[in-house]
Amino acid sequence: MKALVYTAPNQVVHRDEPDPAAGPGEVLIRVEAVGICGSDMHAFHGHDPRRVPPLILGHELAGEILAGPGKGRRVTVNPIIACGRCEYCVQGRDNLCANRTMIGMQRPGGFAERVVTAASAVIDLPEGMDVRAAALTEPAATALHALALASRALARPVPECSVLVIGGGAIGLLAALLLRTWGARRILLAETNALRREAARRASAVEAFDPLAGGGPAEGAMDLVVDAVGAAPTRKAALAAVKPGGVVLHIGLQDRASEIDMRKLTLAEVTLIGAYTYSTADLRAAARALHEGAFGDLAWVEDRPLAEGARAFDDLHHGRSAAAKILLRP
Ligand SMILES: [Zn+2]
Ligand SMILES: [Zn+2]
Known part of the structure; x- marks a missing residue:
């Protein structure tokens, strides 16, 4: 073969x-x-x-x-x-x-x-x-599994939450698309590649911006931040952007180690969640959700x-x- x-x-x-x-x-x-x-x-x-x-x-x-x-x-x-x-x-x-x-x-x-x-x-x-x-199905299940973990840790339901997604690759984009279907109040997407920013805008009607150009949310403004890159600078940006009492969902695996602002994590009672892949139940749910259009066209x-x-x-x-x-x- x-x-x-x-x-x-x-x-x-x-x-x-x-x-x-x-x-x-x-x-x-x-x-x-x-x-x-x-x-x-x-x-x-x-x-x-x-x-x-x-x-x-x-x-x-x-x-x-x-x-x-x-x-x-x-x-x-x-x-x-x-x-x-x-x-x-x-x-x-x-x-x-x-x-x-x-x-x-x-x-x-x-x-x-x-x-x-x-x-x-x-x-x-x-x-x-x-x-x-x-x-x-597999990348969609990764996004679904991670967001299910995050939604259990949020103080308020997803439709009341503002969300920053860092990274417009497949996992970040699929997460943004699912958050839209779940009715998140506001979804921002940080992506440095202009081609991907444009594609994300078309696909998901999210507010896509270039983090290197200085756009994006104010410090401490987001209920949920999804780091779908997992690099040292994105981890730092995620923790800076999250509200007191909010949730940082870490899915990306780019850099092995980096410093985390444990002082903010502690004083602001931020929940930091690591999410890795999916269970069989997540894969079945993702296949069904994709087939029913929950991730768009x-x-x-x-x-x-x-x-x-x-x-x-x-x-x-x-x-x-x-x-x-x-x-x-x-
Ligand atoms: Zn994969
Ligand atoms: Zn086993």
Whole structure:
């Protein structure tokens, strides 16, 4: 089969790879569409020690089961393969599974014509769901999971809250779109790339601004701040922008360490929440929400052939794409 293989830092190659076969308890999936994630870009840059080349990256996929339980069904997958037995799995928090593995990390991923995963990781799609929407299930579930955690910590319901989202990549944009559907009172989006700012304005009718140009909210003005970048300056900006008693939701993973203003956190009783991926329940809810239009028309998503994947990585690397999500089609 053809696959897009990460062979060395800053290099992905479209080439022939051995055909995968499903073992016991596994399914073989024909990939119809697979999204390029920020974490794939991070690996591509050689910054993820967990993703070692040569490796087929990609974990945001939708397709059809060719072999194994559920043959013929159209599905997406939970890229995290959880053990089902540890303390966290038993609580339904499979994203924290102590024994988890992931496709596109420890196992070959979805930038390929076919992929094998555990039958237990399969998520059924709503009848007739569009494949482009289906391939967005994973990032949408990330946004949904994070906002569900934040909404439990907010003092007032979301429709009464002003929200700053930092970062107009897929997770930031999907979070803004869901917040709009949930009726947030005001949504600001900070994004430094002008192409993405424009795309976000069109897609979500949020107030998108350039944080480097000095726009944005006053200090201590926002009930909720979503950091979908996770860099040292965005963490600082998030904590500065949040109101006393407000919530900072941290999803991005760009910088490992940075200083946090623990004095403000303490004196202003700010709640700081880390959010990582999703549970199976979040993935099912996200697929349903996407199918029902809770994330809008998704016109901002771009499709390209898998064979041109190297170009897509390069365009994302150089900030030449306005699309917050590029899907590859094998
Ligand atoms: Zn992803
Ligand atoms: Zn587990």
